[in-house]
Amino acid sequence: MFEQEQTSSPLILGVLASGRGSNLQAIIDAIEEGRLEAKIALVLSNKADAFALVRAKNHYISTVFVDPKQYERREDYDDALLKTLQAHQVQVVVLAGYMRLLTEHLVKPFHNRMINIHPSLLPAFPGLHAQRQAIAYGVKLSGCTVHFVDEKMDNGPIIAQTTVPVLDGDTEEDLAGRILVEEHRLLPSVIQRIAEGKLRIDGRRVLHLEKTRFPLEINR
Numbered sequence: 586m587f588e589q590e591q592t593s594s595p596l597i598l599g600v601l602a603s604g605r606g607s608n609l610q611a612i613i614d615a616i617e618e619g620r621l622e623a624k625i626a627l628v629l630s631n632k633a634d635a636f637a638l639v640r641a642k643n644h645y646i647s648t649v650f651v652d653p654k655q656y657e658r659r660e661d662y663d664d665a666l667l668k669t670l671q672a673h674q675v676q677v678v679v680l681a682g683y684m685r686l687l688t689e690h691l692v693k694p695f696h697n698r699m700i701n702i703h704p705s706l707l708p709a710f711p712g713l714h715a716q717r718q719a720i721a722y723g724v725k726l727s728g729c730t731v732h733f734v735d736e737k738m739d740n741g742p743i744i745a746q747t748t749v750p751v752l753d754g755d756t757e758e759d760l761a762g763r764i765l766v767e768e769h770r771l772l773p774s775v776i777q778r779i780a781e782g783k784l785r786i787d788g789r790r791v792l793h794l795e796k797t798r799f800p801l802e803i804n805r
């Protein structure tokens with residue numbers, strides 16, 4: 586059983602993002618609006634042109650682009666990320682649309698301190714194009730999942746999930762948009778729970794020390 590410590594406030598975050606960064610923006614907004622007791626120490630990306638980096642700069646947050654081409658092995662790349670995160674005293678790593686497989690070099694040091702958001706109700710539809718997979722399969726409900734990260738993709742203990750309906754005639758974009766609204770509410774809520782030390786990890790199960798309906802009311 587692993588009990589999350591209540592961290593000194595604010596919780597220091599490192600955000601890894603590869604793309605448009607709307608989840609990063611949701612975290613920034615929650616912090617700026619006083620709904621989330623955290624500070625983003627830096628935003629790291631494997632893509633030089635990730636819009637997430639622009640969003641971070643707009644809010645005077647440090648950004649680092651680490652070029653995968655400079656590293657022969659994935660492990661070396663992850664070592665470089667690890668050093669950067671440690672240099673910024675990052676306590677919790679948030680994968681917010683980070684489109685690169687992680688090695689244990691990065692996952693182990695942040696065991697129980699790294700979370701990911703995925704646009705499906707895991708364990709259904711892991712991997713790429715989760716929304717497309719959901720429509721093709723014909724499910725009537727989908728949603729998003731925030732989970733701790735382990736060595737396998739989209740696999741670690743689930744912290745919280747939100748559901749949305751899948752409607753007749755939905756395109757992939759329709760469903761992605763509906764899920765994204767929920768992602769932006771769920772992710773900051775979960776980070777706030779971590780900042781408050783309110784989670785306990787028991788094997789695959791994440792227990793909430795206080796009964797919580799996600800997303801938290803305060804994030805609405």
Ligand code: GRF
Pocket residue numbers: 602604605606607608609681682683702703704729765768
């Ligand atoms: C989100 O749908 C997230 O669930 C997935 O990648 C997407 C990232 O979107 N992991 P954004 O870059 O945060 O806008």
